[in-house]
Amino acid sequence: MQNGSRLSLMLAxxxxxxxxxxxxxxxxAPLSFLDGDLNLMPIAGLxxxxxxxxxxGNHWRVDLRTASLAARRSRGNEFxxxxxxxxxxxxxxxxxxxxxxSIAADxxxxxxxxxxxxxxxxxxxxxxxLPEGIRDDIPRDQLLFVYRDGDELFRLDRNTHGxxxxxxxxxxxxxxxxxxxxxxxxxxxxxxxxxxTGSGALDVNxxxxxxxxxxxxxxxSFNASLGGAYLGDADINFRDQNSFIWTGHAAAGYAITExxxxxxxVQMHRGVIESDIGAxxxxxxxxxxxxxYRLSPxxxxxxxxxxxxxxRASPDVTFRIGLQRLR
Numbered sequence: 001m002q003n004g005s006r007l008s009l010m011l012a013x014x015x016x017x018x019x020x021x022x023x024x025x026x027x028x029a030p031l032s033f034l035d036g037d038l039n040l041m042p043i044a045g046l047x048x049x050x051x052x053x054x055x056x057g058n059h060w061r062v063d064l065r066t067a068s069l070a071a072r073r074s075r076g077n078e079f080x081x082x083x084x085x086x087x088x089x090x091x092x093x094x095x096x097x098x099x100x101x102s103i104a105a106d107x108x109x110x111x112x113x114x115x116x117x118x119x120x121x122x123x124x125x126x127x128x129x130l131p132e133g134i135r136d137d138i139p140r141d142q143l144l145f146v147y148r149d150g151d152e153l154f155r156l157d158r159n160t161h162g163x164x165x166x167x168x169x170x171x172x173x174x175x176x177x178x179x180x181x182x183x184x185x186x187x188x189x190x191x192x193x194x195x196x197t198g199s200g201a202l203d204v205n206x207x208x209x210x211x212x213x214x215x216x217x218x219x220x221s222f223n224a225s226l227g228g229a230y231l232g233d234a235d236i237n238f239r240d241q242n243s244f245i246w247t248g249h250a251a252a253g254y255a256i257t258e259x260x261x262x263x264x265x266v267q268m269h270r271g272v273i274e275s276d277i278g279a280x281x282x283x284x285x286x287x288x289x290x291x292x293y294r295l296s297p298x299x300x301x302x303x304x305x306x307x308x309x310x311x312r313a314s315p316d317v318t319f320r321i322g323l324q325r326l327r
Contacts, residue, residue, distance in 0.1 A: 111159070
C-alpha cells in the first residue's frame with residue numbers, strides 16, 4: 001500500500017516540478033504526449049482500438065501506464081468483476097521514410113497485479129467527496145478479473161505478466177502542409193490470452209487524421225481523427241464479439257512556454273462485445289489530461305491522467321509517465 005502512495009506522490013511531484021521549471025518563451029510543442037493505448041480494461045485492452053499516432057517526424061518514447069479498476073456488474077446470465085491494476089510498459093519507435101510517409105512500431109509488456117494504488121485513490125475520493133462505487137464493498141489490494149456469460153469465460157486471480165500484442169503502424173500525409181493524413185495499424189497476436197496480455201488474433205485499424213496549422217505566435221494546437229478497426233476473433237468464446245469498431249478522438253493543447261505544453265484529449269470507441277452490461281457493450285468515452293515538458297531540444301517528459309467519462313466502460317483512472325526522444 002505504501003508503494004502505491006509513493007508512486008502517486010512521485011507523479012504529482014513530477015508534474016509540479018515541470019510547472020516550476022518552465023520558462024516564459026513561446027514555442028510549438030507536439031501533442032504526441034496524448035497518444036497511446038488508453039483503455040486498459042481486461043476485455044477492451046486486448047484489442048487495437050485507438051488509432052495509430054499521427055504526429056510526423058522521427059522519435060521514440062517509453063511509456064508506463066498504470067490503470068486502477070474496480071467494477072462489478074451483472075445482468076441476466078452475465079457477470080463481471082474487474083478489481084485490480086493493469087500496467088503496460090511500451091516502447092514506441094517512429095521513423096520518417098520521406099516527406100509524407102512514416103512507419104512506427106509499439107512493443108508492449110503487460111502486468112496484471114493487486115491494487116497497490118487503492119489507498120491513494122480512496123483518499124482522493126474522500127478528500128474531494130467523490131463516489132467510491134464498489135470500493136467499500138470489496139477487499140483492498142486484491143486481483144480478480146472474472147467474466148461469466150452463462151459459462152465462465154475467463155478468471156484471473158493471481159499476479160501475472162508477459163509480452164503484449166505488437167503493433168505496426170504506417171502514416172501517409174495527404175497534403176504538403178501535413179494537415180490531413182491517413183494511418184493504418186496491424187496488431188499481431190504476440191500476447192497470451194490466458195494471461196490477458198493479448199487477444200490471440202490479428203486486428204487492423206485505420207483512421208483519417210486532421211491537425212491544425214501552427215500559426216506564427218500561436219500557442220494552440222489541435223488534432224482529431226475518425227476511423228475504425230476490424231477485430232479478429234479473440235481466443236475467448238464471447239457470445240457476440242463485434243468485428244468492426246468505430247473509433248474517434250479530439251485533442252487540444254496550449255503551449256504555456258516553449259518547453260511546457262498542457263492538453264486534453266477525448267477518446268471514443270464502440271463496445272467490443274454485444275452485452276447487456278453497459279460497461280462492456282456501450283460506447284466508451286475517455287478523457288486524457290496532462291502535459292509535456294521539454295527537458296532539452298531532443299528530450300521530452302510526458303505525464304497524463306486518464307479518466308472514464310462513461311463510468312465503468314474504461315478504468316477508474318490511468319496514470320502515465322513517459323520519456324520521449326524527438327528528431
